[in-house]
Amino acid sequence: LAKTTQPPSMEAYEGQEVNVSCSHTNIATSEYIYWYRQVPHQGPQFIIQGYKDYVVNEVASLFISADRKLSTLSLPWVSLRDAAVYYCIVTLRDYAQGLTFGLGTRVSVFP
C-alpha cells in the first residue's frame, strides 16, 4: 500500500478555505484515495473518496493531480466545527484488512 505524507498541522480563521495536501508518490493504479477526519472525543468520520481528477460532495472537494501522486482536500468556508485531524488514506478498493491511518493533519480554526 502506498505511503502518504501530510503536513502535521495547519491553521485557519473561520470563513477561510483550507486546503490539506497529501503526497502519495508510490500510489498504484489499483489504489484509491480516502479522506477521514476526527474531531476530539469522536471516532474518525468519512469525508470523501476519489481515484482521479476532481470529486466534490456537500462537505468537501478533492483534487487529484494528473499523475495521482498528490491529492488536496479542500474545505470551503471553515467553521470552528471543522477543527479536527484530517487523515489521507491510500488503499486498494478491495483491501479487506482495514484502513491504515497515519498521524494526519491537525487543522486548527480560529474565530
Added chain:
Amino acid sequence: EAAVTQSPRNKVTVTGGNVTLSCRQTNSHNYMYWYRQDTGHGLRLIHYSYGAGNLQIGDVPDGYKATRTTQEDFFLLLELASPSQTSLYFCASSVGTNTEVFFGKGTRLTVV
C-alpha cells in the same frame, strides 16, 4: 446514519485483570474492526472480522483476543491487561471492503 455503539465508554482495571470491550452495530455490516489510538501512533488495527464466527489478525494483535458472536456484536478481550494496553479503543464497521467505515465513539481504557 450507521450506528456503532461501544461499551463501556471508560474503564479502569488493574494490571493482570480481565477486560472485555463490547461493540454493537445495527447496520447489517459485514466487516467489523477494533483499533487502538495512542499519541504518536495514530490508529492501529488490532483485529477485524468479516462475519459472525470469523476473526482476522490486524497489525498489533499481541495481548488481545477478539470474538464475533453475531453479525452485530464484536468483542475485544484483554485477559491479562498490562499498562501498555492503556489506550483509546475504537470499534468500526463497514458493509464491505473499503466502503465507508463507521466508527464508534471509543472506549478509554486505563490499566493501572
